[in-house]
Amino acid sequence: xxxxxxxxxxxxxxxxxxxxxxxxxxxxxxxxxxxxxxxxxxxxxxxxxxxxxxxxxxxxxxxxxxxxxxxxxxxxxxxxxxxxxxxxxxxxxxxxxxxxxxxxxxxxxxxxxxxxxxxxxxxxxxxxxxxxxxxxxxxxxxxxxxxxxxxxxxxxxxxxxxxxxxxxxxxxxxxxxxxxxxxxxxxxxxxxxxxxxxxxxxxxxxxxxxxxxxxxxxxxxxxxxxxxxxxxxxxxxxxxxxxxxxxxxxxxxxxxxxxxxxxxxxxxxxxxxxxxxxxxxxxxxxxxxxxxxxxxxxxxxxxxxxxxxxxxxxxxxxxxxxxxxxxxxxxxxxxxxxxxxxxxxxxxxxxxxxxxxxxxxxxxxxxxxxxxxxxxxxxxxxxxxxxxxxxxxxxxxxxxxxxxxxxxxxxxxxxxxxxxxxxxxxxxxxxxxxxxxxxxxxxxxxxxxxxxxxxxxxxxxxxxxxxxxxxxxxxxxxxxxxxxxxxxxxxxxxxxxxxxxxxxxxxx
Numbered sequence: 001x002x003x004x005x006x007x008x009x010x011x012x013x014x015x016x017x018x019x020x021x022x023x024x025x026x027x028x029x030x031x032x033x034x035x036x037x038x039x040x041x042x043x044x045x046x047x048x049x050x051x052x053x054x055x056x057x058x059x060x061x062x063x064x065x066x067x068x069x070x071x072x073x074x075x076x077x078x079x080x081x082x083x084x085x086x087x088x089x090x091x092x093x094x095x096x097x098x099x100x101x102x103x104x105x106x107x108x109x110x111x112x113x114x115x116x117x118x119x120x121x122x123x124x125x126x127x128x129x130x131x132x133x134x135x136x137x138x139x140x141x142x143x144x145x146x147x148x149x150x151x152x153x154x155x156x157x158x159x160x161x162x163x164x165x166x167x168x169x170x171x172x173x174x175x176x177x178x179x180x181x182x183x184x185x186x187x188x189x190x191x192x193x194x195x196x197x198x199x200x201x202x203x204x205x206x207x208x209x210x211x212x213x214x215x216x217x218x219x220x221x222x223x224x225x226x227x228x229x230x231x232x233x234x235x236x237x238x239x240x241x242x243x244x245x246x247x248x249x250x251x252x253x254x255x256x257x258x259x260x261x262x263x264x265x266x267x268x269x270x271x272x273x274x275x276x277x278x279x280x281x282x283x284x285x286x287x288x289x290x291x292x293x294x295x296x297x298x299x300x301x302x303x304x305x306x307x308x309x310x311x312x313x314x315x316x317x318x319x320x321x322x323x324x325x326x327x328x329x330x331x332x333x334x335x336x337x338x339x340x341x342x343x344x345x346x347x348x349x350x351x352x353x354x355x356x357x358x359x360x361x362x363x364x365x366x367x368x369x370x371x372x373x374x375x376x377x378x379x380x381x382x383x384x385x386x387x388x389x390x391x392x393x394x395x396x397x398x399x400x401x402x403x404x405x406x407x408x409x410x411x412x413x414x415x416x417x418x419x420x421x422x423x424x425x426x427x428x429x430x431x432x433x434x435x436x437x438x439x440x441x442x443x444x445x446x447x448x449x450x451x452x453x454x455x456x457x458x459x460x461x462x463x464x465x466x467x468x469x470x471x472x473x474x475x476x477x478x479x480x481x482x483x484x485x486x487x488x489x490x491x492x493x494x495x496x497x498x499x500x501x502x503x504x505x506x507x508x
Contacts, residue, residue, distance in 0.1 A: 019096055021314040021359060026088060028357070029194075029307065040084070047077045054118070070118045078125050085129075098126045198308030201301050202321075205272055205282035210400065214277035218270065219400055220393020224384060228274055231382055232257070232361065236278030239316045253318065256352050256362035258326070258380035260369040262489040264433030265386045267365040271322050274363075282320045283309055285329075299347045302329070306351045306360065313359035321355075326364035327371040345373060352379045369491045387486050388431055394424035397432060401439035402465060409446070410465040419467045426474050429483040438479055442470040 027037045054069040085094035101123045104110075110117050210217035215225045215233075235242045235253045246252040259267040275282035285305055305321065313319040323329060329348075355362050364380065366372060377383070389397060398420055402410040413419055427435055443465050450462045473479060 018314045019091055019093065022091060022311070023084070023088065023093070025310050025358060029310075040087075043076070043080050043083075047073070047080050051077065074118060074122055074125070077122060078129070081126060082129055094126055094130055098123060098130060101126070194304050194307040195311045196308075197300075198304035198306070198311075201286055201305040202283040202308060203286055205275060205284055205322075207272065207276045209405070211269075211272045211276055214273055218266075218273045219396030220389050221266070221270065221386075222392075224270065224386065227384065228270075229277075232274060233278045236280050236318065253356060253361055254380075254382040255356055256364070256380045257382045257384065258372075258377070259363065259365045259384050259386050260489070260491070261367070261386040262388060262431055262484040262486060263367045264431030264484070265388060266432045267386050268322075268324055269432070270386065271320065271363050271365070275320050278320075280317060280320060281312065282322060284322045284324065302347055303351065306355070306358070309360045310358035315359055318359040318361050320361050320363055323362065323364040325366065326376075327366045327368040345376065349375060349379060352376075367489060369489070385490060388429060388484060389435070391421075391424055394427050394430070394435060395420050397435050398423055398427075398439065401436060401443075407443060407465065409462055410443075412464055413467060416467070423467060423470050423474075426471075429485070431482075431484050434479065434482045434484075437482075438470065438473050441473045441476075441479075445469045445472065 027040060050069060050073040054066065054073050057066040057069055081094050081097055085092075101119060105119055105123060110119050114120070215229070218225065231254055235246075242252075259270060261267065272282065283305070309319045309321045352362050369377075399414060400406060402414055427438065430438065446463050446465055446469065450460070453459060453461045
């Protein structure tokens with residue numbers, strides 16, 4: 001008979017990663033009575049480390065140590081499981097833990113080969129409690145088991161920390177099982193209310209069109225796609241493998257990512273394609289939910305959005321929370337900003353700093369980098385300048401709007417590589433949105449001709465989109481007026497110096 005060695009970070013609750021994430025989220029978002037939440041986390045460390053040491057002793061054949069750890073571990077694990085189950089019945093914690101232990105017992109055939117094994121004893125005890133409607137004696141049993149541990153092994157180093165004395169005193173002196181349950185139920189109700197409110201503040205992105213292809217549906221931007229593949233995608237696609245590497249080097253997902261640059265360069269599109277590439281949920285803050293920066297309520301809305309994101313995120317499936325036009329929500333502080341805006345900023349700084357603990361990847365976008373508060377910018381550990389599309393990207397975007405679902409009558413132009421190159425060269429200062437506008441207007445020329453003939457004569461006469469059609473649109477004043485000077489949108493530190501060269505003296 002074999003037994004598996006478990007390896008997990010503490011504090012962690014049981015086997016189930018999704019359940020663990022929800023319990024940790026519930027405890028970390030508790031606003032009142034921190035003493036009992038600290039107690040639960042300490043108890044979690046006790047039981048998990050005891051089980052890890054017990055399994056290790058069994059694998060290495062240390063019988064005496066195994067025997068001592070069994071007598072220490074089993075009663076505390078049973079009481080702790082029942083405590084969590086009674087405080088947070090909505091998670092069905094005991095049943096899920098029992099299911100995991102039963103699977104291991106079956107996998108290693110422990111029930112038949114070793115009926116007296118501690119895994120069988122643990123499972124049977126949990127099963128007995130599972131048959132009851134409610135576990136009643138939390139306070140009495142937990143206190144008894146903790147005192148038993150301290151009295152039975154006062155000098156023996158079990159290689160795990162017992163509940164600290166300060167917390168244990170708070171528990172024994174100030175809390176009963178009933179009070180714990182009442183407090184936990186109130187906290188659960190408060191958090192559930194915030195989560196429900198937070199769901200109304202975000203929109204879950206539903207991929208369509210080119211986004212369904214992930215990065216393959218994103219023309220050009222090779223440097224940005226390479227960066228995001230390294231910094232984000234591989235962590236989302238291979239969580240277990242990357243967890244091992246990350247622990248070894250202390251490198252993980254960025255705390256937050258800021259995309260900045262000229263308007264219309266595809267920052268939002270990048271995030272959409274990234275979520276599909278990484279097979280993860282993308283939540284976008286609803287436009288307009290924050291209103292004026294002089295009106296209160298923004299802080300609560302921002303917190304609610306984070307609460308909802310955290311409630312559906314797991315360690316293996318982080319959630320992307322996208323904040324577009326971030327400067328309008330978390331812009332720079334100045335003398336005109338009210339106390340409410342200061343509160344919003346403090347809230348955001350706190351939530352973004354702890355987002356990775358809640359399995360949230362915050363991604364923000366702005367056209368006004370220099371309007372962002374310096375304290376906020378420091379929280380974005382990865383900052384990516386999304387500039388105007390280069391020649392290759394412009395050619396790719398032009399081809400996209402001349403093919404597939406976007407157009408079916410441009411075959412000749414698509415096969416003329418030199419024409420595509422010439423068109424792209426004329427769009428050198430065009431953001432993606434302006435290239436799209438130009439192509440739509442160009443396609444409207446043969447479209448309108450065909451529509452007029454159909455209405456006048458009832459005949460269908462359609463021609464292909466040509467280079468000449470596009471050349472008629474590019475010089476239009478309304479198109480040229482929308483061209484972008486990229487330097488105007490770079491941050492001050494990276495912007496090229498202008499004027500007064502050579503020691504500040506103007507050359508004439």
